[in-house]
Amino acid sequence: MATRRSTTVHLWELAWILPSFAIPVGMLAALAVTAFGAGINLVGDQGRIDPTKVAEHSLFKEPGVVQIAPGQYEVRLTAQIWTFAPNEIRVPAGSTVHFWATSKDVVHGLLVPRHNINVMVLPGQISHAQARFDTPGEYPIICHEYCGIAHHTMAGKIIVEPRP
Amino acid sequence: MTATERRLAAANLIVALVALFGGVTTGLFQALEYAGLEVYPSLAPVVRSHYHSLSIHGVLNALVWTTFFICGFLPFVLSRSLGVPLASAGLGWLTFWIMTAGLALASIPLVGNAATVMFTFYPPLKAHWAFYIGLTLVVAGTWLVTWNLALTWRAWRTRNPAVRTPLPAFMSLVTFVMWTIASLGLAAEMLFMIIPWSVGLLSGTDALLARTLFWFTGHPIVYFWLLPAYVSWYTLVPRQAGGKLFSDPMARTSFILFLILSTPIGIHHQYADPGIHQGWKLLHALLTFAVFFPSLLTFFNVVASLETGGRARGGTGWVAWFGKLPWGDPSLAAQVLAMVLFAFGGIGGLVNASFNVNMVVHNTAYIVGHLHLTVGTAVTLTFMGITYWLVPHLAGRPLWSSRLALGQVWLWFAGMMIFSPSLHELGLRGMPRRTMIGHISYMQPDWKSLLPLVGIGGALLFVSALLYFLNMVLTVTASRRSEQPALEFAEALSGADQSPAFLDRWRPWLALAVILIAVAYGPTLVRLAATTPFISPGFRVW
Numbered sequence: 080m081a082t083r084r085s086t087t088v089h090l091w092e093l094a095w096i097l098p099s100f101a102i103p104v105g106m107l108a109a110l111a112v113t114a115f116g117a118g119i120n121l122v123g124d125q126g127r128i129d130p131t132k133v134a135e136h137s138l139f140k141e142p143g144v145v146q147i148a149p150g151q152y153e154v155r156l157t158a159q160i161w162t163f164a165p166n167e168i169r170v171p172a173g174s175t176v177h178f179w180a181t182s183k184d185v186v187h188g189l190l191v192p193r194h195n196i197n198v199m200v201l202p203g204q205i206s207h208a209q210a211r212f213d214t215p216g217e218y219p220i221i222c223h224e225y226c227g228i229a230h231h232t233m234a235g236k237i238i239v240e241p242r243p
Numbered sequence: 244m245t246a247t248e249r250r251l252a253a254a255n256l257i258v259a260l261v262a263l264f265g266g267v268t269t270g271l272f273q274a275l276e277y278a279g280l281e282v283y284p285s286l287a288p289v290v291r292s293h294y295h296s297l298s299i300h301g302v303l304n305a306l307v308w309t310t311f312f313i314c315g316f317l318p319f320v321l322s323r324s325l326g327v328p329l330a331s332a333g334l335g336w337l338t339f340w341i342m343t344a345g346l347a348l349a350s351i352p353l354v355g356n357a358a359t360v361m362f363t364f365y366p367p368l369k370a371h372w373a374f375y376i377g378l379t380l381v382v383a384g385t386w387l388v389t390w391n392l393a394l395t396w397r398a399w400r401t402r403n404p405a406v407r408t409p410l411p412a413f414m415s416l417v418t419f420v421m422w423t424i425a426s427l428g429l430a431a432e433m434l435f436m437i438i439p440w441s442v443g444l445l446s447g448t449d450a451l452l453a454r455t456l457f458w459f460t461g462h463p464i465v466y467f468w469l470l471p472a473y474v475s476w477y478t479l480v481p482r483q484a485g486g487k488l489f490s491d492p493m494a495r496t497s498f499i500l501f502l503i504l505s506t507p508i509g510i511h512h513q514y515a516d517p518g519i520h521q522g523w524k525l526l527h528a529l530l531t532f533a534v535f536f537p538s539l540l541t542f543f544n545v546v547a548s549l550e551t552g553g554r555a556r557g558g559t560g561w562v563a564w565f566g567k568l569p570w571g572d573p574s575l576a577a578q579v580l581a582m583v584l585f586a587f588g589g590i591g592g593l594v595n596a597s598f599n600v601n602m603v604v605h606n607t608a609y610i611v612g613h614l615h616l617t618v619g620t621a622v623t624l625t626f627m628g629i630t631y632w633l634v635p636h637l638a639g640r641p642l643w644s645s646r647l648a649l650g651q652v653w654l655w656f657a658g659m660m661i662f663s664p665s666l667h668e669l670g671l672r673g674m675p676r677r678t679m680i681g682h683i684s685y686m687q688p689d690w691k692s693l694l695p696l697v698g699i700g701g702a703l704l705f706v707s708a709l710l711y712f713l714n715m716v717l718t719v720t721a722s723r724r725s726e727q728p729a730l731e732f733a734e735a736l737s738g739a740d741q742s743p744a745f746l747d748r749w750r751p752w753l754a755l756a757v758i759l760i761a762v763a764y765g766p767t768l769v770r771l772a773a774t775t776p777f778i779s780p781g782f783r784v785w
Contacts, residue, residue, distance in 0.1 A: 121515070
């Protein structure tokens, strides 16, 4: 009886430990597939920039929207207390928008809900994020890091226009 | 155990509870603001802004309440578990006063709106130097606690060379050793970057290097908060439930894994940061999933221990035994409810850790919802549950009202069941965290309907906290003095004698921890330290 009991306990433990390995491993595999198979990437190292001389950098000389190819737009964005420049972006539906962003002062954030645009904007660093906008409408661009007393006013918008 | 350990524990608890009071009060203001109630004008000039209130809330609750509670509770547990007094009572008191002086120093600018930089104080936001020096003194104090615990354990070890370290003492020591290693990042950020910059010795700073050093400590700090709750769940709760700890060796294994894996995972807080290569982020994701394993072991072991209690009290079935736990004991009820909500906190944490999936939730209200399940409930409700026996024990007076305590515990649970899911959902709908939501210009229609729930949940939590403080104050002042039961740890079904000797060794595990940190952080930290120019000027913009 005593032997049987200890075996049972051992099996219970094993029945827990094996899934405890398998669940995280399975989730990691799923992550790897989406990251490297589907190409849903995180921001990486894009090089430094002098936060006191942002306007002298080739990317941020003239913040704005540039069409780089058919259906491909590049947004050169600077963040500063408490605005984005540009703060209104217009693209036709179906466009892929590449954001390049940096901060001129404190830490800011760049969030476009439901579009996989969620990146920190740090002074001294260049951030990159990209997303496709298929549905016409107006989407907020939100600073999602506390950046001072008027942080909640720091926002812009993306206006996705119907294709003519 | 002498009177010193009791007095030290009591002194730390007093500071912790005062901090918690300030933290929950400011928390209420934020919850009401989310719900659209304008509270700040009537609070001027004490509370100057939403962000002032939020900074006080974060610092007092996340940093002060937790740290002081832990520095009171774990030395008490270690001393009782080994059956010896602390190695140095003098060092114990010196530590307490250094930490308290540090807290007082940091509080001046914090309360005076000169440190409205949140509890993460990311530069180039620049607070008054007293804030940084004060917090650094608190951290230095925790190192002295580690030192005192290590001296106590070594003195015990020389007299007991062949015995396994009792589990509560082992866990307490692991917690402080892990924290001491982990806090080196924060110490480096403070000593080499922020403090020299805040007093004018350095003209500039750098956001990325500061964030990287901060998160070196910023993730393991959650294990520093959580492991003391685990100490209670493993070594005290099984007895309170009328049962035994399921497995002592399994408990040791999980704590050794926490010692090794808590630190080399901090970059999972920086998935959205530019300037760190994606490969390092992926490695930290992998190691974060690895640290999920000891949490699953803990879940199994603690629930199995509860089950022995439920069955010993006549419970049957697969899950029906759960109802047979002694739910009338507020200390047990608090901790079991904390475990229930922590299960959801743990699952939500996996989402945060999931590399690119994190983009859906990073810096949104989802994170706030998560943090209130983990530090706000798993840790806080457990610590409250602990004080329901610890304060009567220290004061030599019974708890003023067990029924009031039970009501408080369930009210916290109910409030959190409203508060946290609402914030999770708001985050999924794209609402940012740390933002004065009542005043944003970009309000989305699908946020509006949920915001009142944040206010209601927050208000319930605040009322629950008030009932808690009322009970604590009345216990110490109005309860009649009487002999209180001594602290007894749970026995184990599979005990320390079945624990292999290598689980009681330190060097191999410490070596492994250091190696993993060097691999996961070394290249990034060396590159950043070698190439970072300190050229970002500071800003005081609140």
